[in-house]
Amino acid sequence: MAIDPKKHAMPTQDPEVRARNFDEVALGYTAEIAVEEAKRCLNCKNRPCVSGCPVNVNIPDFIAQIAKGNFEDAYQIIQQTSSLPAVCGRVCPQETQCESKCTLGIRFEPVGIGRLERFVADFHNANATELPKAPASNGHRVAIVGSGPSGLTCAGDLAKKGYAVTVYEALHTPGGVLVYGIPEFRLPKSIVAKEVDSLKALGVKFETNVIIGKTLTIDELFEMGYEAVFVGSGAGLPNFMNIPGESLKGVYSANEFLTRSNLMKAYREDSSTPIMQGGYVAVVGGGNVAMDAARTALRLGAEKVYIVYRRSMEELPARREEVEHAEEEGIEFHLLCNPVEILGFRNPDDPRDERNGFVTGIRCVRMELGEPDAGGRRRPVEIPDSEFELHVDTVVMAIGTSPNPLIKSTTEGLEVNRKGGIIVNEEGLTSRAGVYAGGDAVTGAATVISAMGAGKTAAAAIDRALGKG
Numbered sequence: 506m507a508i509d510p511k512k513h514a515m516p517t518q519d520p521e522v523r524a525r526n527f528d529e530v531a532l533g534y535t536a537e538i539a540v541e542e543a544k545r546c547l548n549c550k551n552r553p554c555v556s557g558c559p560v561n562v563n564i565p566d567f568i569a570q571i572a573k574g575n576f577e578d579a580y581q582i583i584q585q586t587s588s589l590p591a592v593c594g595r596v597c598p599q600e601t602q603c604e605s606k607c608t609l610g611i612r613f614e615p616v617g618i619g620r621l622e623r624f625v626a627d628f629h630n631a632n633a634t635e636l637p638k639a640p641a642s643n644g645h646r647v648a649i650v651g652s653g654p655s656g657l658t659c660a661g662d663l664a665k666k667g668y669a670v671t672v673y674e675a676l677h678t679p680g681g682v683l684v685y686g687i688p689e690f691r692l693p694k695s696i697v698a699k700e701v702d703s704l705k706a707l708g709v710k711f712e713t714n715v716i717i718g719k720t721l722t723i724d725e726l727f728e729m730g731y732e733a734v735f736v737g738s739g740a741g742l743p744n745f746m747n748i749p750g751e752s753l754k755g756v757y758s759a760n761e762f763l764t765r766s767n768l769m770k771a772y773r774e775d776s777s778t779p780i781m782q783g784g785y786v787a788v789v790g791g792g793n794v795a796m797d798a799a800r801t802a803l804r805l806g807a808e809k810v811y812i813v814y815r816r817s818m819e820e821l822p823a824r825r826e827e828v829e830h831a832e833e834e835g836i837e838f839h840l841l842c843n844p845v846e847i848l849g850f851r852n853p854d855d856p857r858d859e860r861n862g863f864v865t866g867i868r869c870v871r872m873e874l875g876e877p878d879a880g881g882r883r884r885p886v887e888i889p890d891s892e893f894e895l896h897v898d899t900v901v902m903a904i905g906t907s908p909n910p911l912i913k914s915t916t917e918g919l920e921v922n923r924k925g926g927i928i929v930n931e932e933g934l935t936s937r938a939g940v941y942a943g944g945d946a947v948t949g950a951a952t953v954i955s956a957m958g959a960g961k962t963a964a965a966a967i968d969r970a971l972g973k974g
Contacts (some may be wrong), residue, residue, distance in 0.1 A: 527689055530691065540574060545916060549608045554793045562587050568618070583622060592683060595691060597619055612892025638706070653683065655943045655945075655959050657717040661707065675738075683697045689761075717738070737943055743759065753849040762912065787813050787898045791822055794950075810835075814838070841872045842869045842871055847864060848867065848894065864900055919935055934966060
């Protein structure tokens with residue numbers, strides 16, 4: 506049988522419709538499409554796709570079950586190594602991970618591994634009638650700091666082995682970046698809630714509104730009887746450019762902007778959470794977070810949304826699918842442009858003028874690409890006398906985040922690097938005995954699946970250290 510050279514397209518909402526609602530953009534494969542896509546898999550003996558997965562999902566085996574129509578069996582294979590398949594199937598950059606290793610991709614488009622994982626997880630969630638059962642206790646207690654992807658993964662792996670696990674979350678809803686950072690139209694929060702419910706069924710306890718470093722310290726967790734602590738507190742400290750005008754009203758960090766919309770539900774008509782309303786919006790940055798912020802602003806009623814990025818489309822770090830969706834929705838890209846000042850309204854004759862201090866525009870310079878930097882990307886260089894202005898009412902800075910320094914500042918003996926990331930060894934162990942860390946708290950902002958991989962690594966190391974490996 507001839508192999509289809511192209512992966513089956515993902516059904517999506519019409520761009521003109523979805524640009525004004527928060528419903529999920531991608532609609533998912535039907536069973537028929539999933540089976541046909543699964544049949545494209547060559548079932549290679551050396552399984553290169555597995556090596557591209559940070560959590561080593563047994564990809565060929567679960568795809569083989571889909572091809573046979575055994576969708577629940579496929580799910581059971583995935584969940585042996587992944588605690589969050591419905592999440593990963595939606596937000597993981599498969600094109601640079603498992604799918605980039607696919608043998609079929611040498612000649613044709615690779616198998617749609619992520620789309621198949623999403624299908625299987627959605628099938629299970631729609632048809633499962635029972636939650637997992639909690640295993641017998643092994644008598645050991647572990648605390649998890651943060652309920653993002655690394656924390657949830659570490660908690661799940663340990664709970665399956667009988668550990669009494671408690672997850673401490675600073676916000677009022679578990680899920681970390683999955684609930685405050687990723688918009689509803691990319692990752693419905695009901696899916697995250699189902700994953701959390703499955704962990705609760707395994708015996709994992711969640712304590713919300715607890716800020717480790719404020720409400721409790723790492724030392725106090727050990728005093729409470731925990732034998733190990735995993736820090737998966739993420740990277741919630743926003744970066745700024747330190748240009749004039751960043752303190753004006755109408756300037757947001759992407760973290761704040763997305764948290765107001767996603768976690769605080771500012772997109773709902775009955776919400777009392779303040780956020781931009783209409784007008785023109787500039788989002789500075791080119792990563793996935795920038796795409797999320799720009800597409801969120803559009804759905805919140807912006808008349809026009811600009812992406813301002815200092816490199817070209819080829820260097821844009823966001824997932825290609827997200828960029829394509831943004832373009833389809835009408836977001837305008839100003840590439841090879843760099844902001845130098847945020848402009849605001851000032852009326853020195855009337856300090857009571859309500860317009861004082863609000864954003865009115867953003868001044869940029871045009872760039873060209875020069876020699877490669879230390880990371881191998883061509884360095885953007887300013888073109889003299891190339892300044893121009895964009896009229897905007899809101900500016901969202903989406904140029905990255907750093908780990909919050911709170912835990913480091915309240916935990917003696919915990920070493921961090923110059924960027925604030927916690928230093929760990931290959932097992933996720935920090936410089937402090939019994940304290941492990943992983944995910945964005947170590948690496949800075951990265952992918953969901955890499956954070957999950959770090960959580961799995963630390964869980965295995967904790968298990969070995971406590972004598973149950």
